[in-house]
Amino acid sequence: MKLLLKYRIVLSGFMLGLLLSGLTAFPLTAELNILYNWLAPRQAWFPALFEWISIVRTGLIETDAKYPFIAYGTDWLAFGHMMIAAAYIGPWRDPIRNRFILEWGMFCCVAVIPVAFICGPIRGIPIGWTWLDCAFGIVGFPPLYLCWKWSKKMEAQTVTATTGSSSQPRDAQPAPAFSER
Template identity: 45%
Template sequence: MEIEERLRRTRRWLWIVLTGLFLSGVTAFPLEIEVRWLLRALDPLAGQLPALVAWIERVHTGLVTAGTDYPFLLYGTDWLAFAHLVLAVAFWGPLRDPVRNVWVVQVGMIACAGIVPLALICGPIRDIPWFWTLVDLSFAVGAFPPLWFAYRHIRAIEASTAEATGTPSGAGRSATPAS
């Protein structure tokens, strides 16, 4: 496969992740409104999915109560939203120069792996129902594959470039910055 085709594929995979991070960030700000809309949308399914509807009702009540009585708690979700947006910005580096910024993709894959123990440990501690823990785990399942495919293409680009120039793969990259 040509380097240009690998670059196109890498960027396509990275755009999926970047878009997901951006949407996750933007939608974390108006949580109370979004959960209210979700509750309305799920209302017709209350008979078929009672546990899900009850959970969404509980979440909505918690958000409304926190917003009214303890608005500072929702500040945490504002920071969550901000973190998603910052992470989305970080992926501009690999979009521009995937080989040089492969570390961002690696950090993304590590973060996806970290979702699993976080959800499995903290979910039960915070009384999150199992079906919602699966929703949280879906973020890892959804983001890891595009990152992995991008990573594989980046490594292939790096190897092809090294082969073409006669330099060892990874040459010129150092764990510590040059002085």
């Protein structure tokens, strides 16, 4: 399989994950009702999870009833995820020129972990849920790293095809901001 095709398949999967993650932020109460109804007959199997889902569900139902405008914040969360997914159209179209977006994405994936471990306890989030939040960064990093490596490889192949050799004079191009050296 061609390198560019592999790159685009992996990056498309990452973009789809961001898009779906964002879309799930719109119907939070409905989703929690479904999860609650599924967990209720199984609460003996997952007592801590059932308790947490019950608390969150109650909080959302009461907040939606008394202060529906609060949900506007999660609407913006959803929108943000979709726009971040759209930012990856640049590297999808031009993997070499837009590699910096992959680097930014890898940084964001790493940054998820300290934010979850700092803000989670402050907000009373159970440790298991904090680890679940961290999983988004942990799972998101490898595909971006693969795409970043493949982008570097495509750049090297482009240089080789253009110059006829894999090395180029030092003054031909400024050094990239993020290199493997």
